[in-house]
Amino acid sequence: MQLARTSHLISPAQAEDIDALIAIDLAAGQLFAPTGLISDDGLQDHVPRAVFEQAIEVGDVFRIDRDGTPAGFALVSQRGGTLYLDQISVHPGHGRKGLGGALVQHVCQIARQRRLKQVTLSTFRDIPWNGPFYRALGFRELARKEMADWMLELEKIQAHSLDVSQRCFMVRKIGWL
Numbered sequence: 001m002q003l004a005r006t007s008h009l010i011s012p013a014q015a016e017d018i019d020a021l022i023a024i025d026l027a028a029g030q031l032f033a034p035t036g037l038i039s040d041d042g043l044q045d046h047v048p049r050a051v052f053e054q055a056i057e058v059g060d061v062f063r064i065d066r067d068g069t070p071a072g073f074a075l076v077s078q079r080g081g082t083l084y085l086d087q088i089s090v091h092p093g094h095g096r097k098g099l100g101g102a103l104v105q106h107v108c109q110i111a112r113q114r115r116l117k118q119v120t121l122s123t124f125r126d127i128p129w130n131g132p133f134y135r136a137l138g139f140r141e142l143a144r145k146e147m148a149d150w151m152l153e154l155e156k157i158q159a160h161s162l163d164v165s166q167r168c169f170m171v172r173k174i175g176w177l
Contacts, residue, residue: 008099010106013061013073018052020070021063021089028072028089037124042161047075047087062106064090064099074103076110080148082171083111085121100129104137111174118173122154125168139170 013021025046032038055061055075064072072090076083085107090099111119124130125141135141142151151169158164 009065013063021073022046024091025089027091037163039161072099080150082118082120083116120171122169139172142169
């Protein structure tokens with residue numbers, strides 16, 4: 001059974017993956033519907049094609065395949081001297097198989113390769129597959145006074161479709177030698 005949990009491949013996404021990545025993002029977003037923390041419009045939202053195109057061009061989108069099929073992705077960007085995890089989505093049909101954790105570990109490895117000292121993200125504080133998931137992977141919540149200006153600006157944007165009172169920014173330090 002352990003083999004099934006680790007039978008995945010992570011690779012840089014390509015332009016031809018975008019339709020599959022959008023479908024994954026939309027499907028994963030539906031997990032939030034019962035929470036009431038995302039507006040109805042927000043539940044229909046996904047990473048825009050143009051964002052994927054630009055991020056793929058610079059090597060900032062990583063897809064994870066399970067049995068040769070795209071099952072999830074991570075989208076990152078460098079912000080304020082950190083590697084920011086803009087979006088991570090795993091298709092619900094592939095959930096709870098370790099793919100999200102593998103993607104997060106891959107993002108941390110990318111940060112190490114880029115000689116960045118930390119990975120940051122914003123997430124819902126208490127939803128099990130959000131805040132608690134990231135805490136289990138070594139992230140800690142940032143106090144408001146620790147938040148950089150770019151985080152405060154991002155929070156204002158998120159407030160248009162998300163209940164930001166239930167969200168937090170988190171950080172994981174990355175060691176590199």
